[in-house]
Amino acid sequence: MRNLKTYEQFLNESKKSLNDYENSRNKILVGLKTNLLKDLLDRYDHEESGDMIHFFNNKGNHFATLFDRGSRYQELRHNGTVNDKGWLSEAVSGEVFNPKRNKPVVFDPKKHPELSDEFFDLIGTAYAEIGGHAKVKTPGDVFADPDWDWWEGTDLHGTPDFDLIMFGSKTKYGVKFSGVGHDGSREAKQAYLKSRAQDLVKPGYYIEVSGKLAEILISKYGCPTVEDQKDVEKVLGRKLDWKGKCPDDPNMPGNGWYVREIGGHPHAKILLGRPKV
Numbered sequence: 001m002r003n004l005k006t007y008e009q010f011l012n013e014s015k016k017s018l019n020d021y022e023n024s025r026n027k028i029l030v031g032l033k034t035n036l037l038k039d040l041l042d043r044y045d046h047e048e049s050g051d052m053i054h055f056f057n058n059k060g061n062h063f064a065t066l067f068d069r070g071s072r073y074q075e076l077r078h079n080g081t082v083n084d085k086g087w088l089s090e091a092v093s094g095e096v097f098n099p100k101r102n103k104p105v106v107f108d109p110k111k112h113p114e115l116s117d118e119f120f121d122l123i124g125t126a127y128a129e130i131g132g133h134a135k136v137k138t139p140g141d142v143f144a145d146p147d148w149d150w151w152e153g154t155d156l157h158g159t160p161d162f163d164l165i166m167f168g169s170k171t172k173y174g175v176k177f178s179g180v181g182h183d184g185s186r187e188a189k190q191a192y193l194k195s196r197a198q199d200l201v202k203p204g205y206y207i208e209v210s211g212k213l214a215e216i217l218i219s220k221y222g223c224p225t226v227e228d229q230k231d232v233e234k235v236l237g238r239k240l241d242w243k244g245k246c247p248d249d250p251n252m253p254g255n256g257w258y259v260r261e262i263g264g265h266p267h268a269k270i271l272l273g274r275p276k277v
Helices: 006-011 035-043 095-096 111-124 184-200 211-220 230-238
Strands: 028-033 045-049 052-056 061-070 073-078 105-107 150-154 164-171 174-182 205-209 241-244 256-261 265-273
Touching: 006 184, 095 111, 111 164, 111 174, 111 230, 164 184, 174 184, 184 205, 184 211, 184 265, 205 211, 211 265
Parallel strands: 174 205
Antiparallel strands: 028 073, 045 052, 052 061, 061 073, 105 150, 150 164, 164 174, 205 265, 241 256, 256 265
16 A cells, blocks of 8 residues: 555645545445455555545546545545546547647547646646646646637657647637647747747637737737727627737737736736637
8 A cells, every 4th residue: 555644744745736526527436345445545645534535646636536425335536537447547648649740639628537637737837937827726627617628739759649738718709729738848839839820810710918928929920919909808708908009018019908907917918810700
């Protein structure tokens, strides 16, 4: 059996690593006298909390919780990666999709919850310099937003797992890009910029950006800016504090800058691409 820490030790080490699986639709009934419970305890790192037991994979990510549902049985609710024998599938994107090098694969995130750990690592790497993605704090957050229904992955190095992933929302105005994950390599960063720029000149693709990324996409890659206030407000579905020129730096390119609050703080943004308005 692997080492069992006290729950207090666990909380002190990683207070944000627990996911809430109380309402997960993925569940397995576990009889108290069956071998399944013993097997789970032997196979995986786990932490006890009252009448619950939390299970973690070999990367330390929380993938399931065992709930006490009465005297005769317990219930294992998980993130969709556990089969009915209690084995955790930690398949990587290369095994699932067998992607060809430099050929993007668009896929349905609902069908592949087992990839949340891998994608969490990629997203964490991409946003490490700014302290992480605002909405992705655990592997359970990767596919949690129902609006993120457009996903694309690319193998860049012939490994063949994805080195670059991009995700967004399918709206009535087209695809709105929301985020990225990559392996941190120069090749992956350049591939992201090139791919986004190629899409943003096509009708039905758009992105909301700021700072250095906005400058690069506009000045270096020639991405179109949306500079009609009514169009931008229509696409984003809200009234905006319209500025025209960038309020943080008037030398920034584009005349469609505005300020809106994100996480309680004002941020200067600009809409790029060609939404269908």
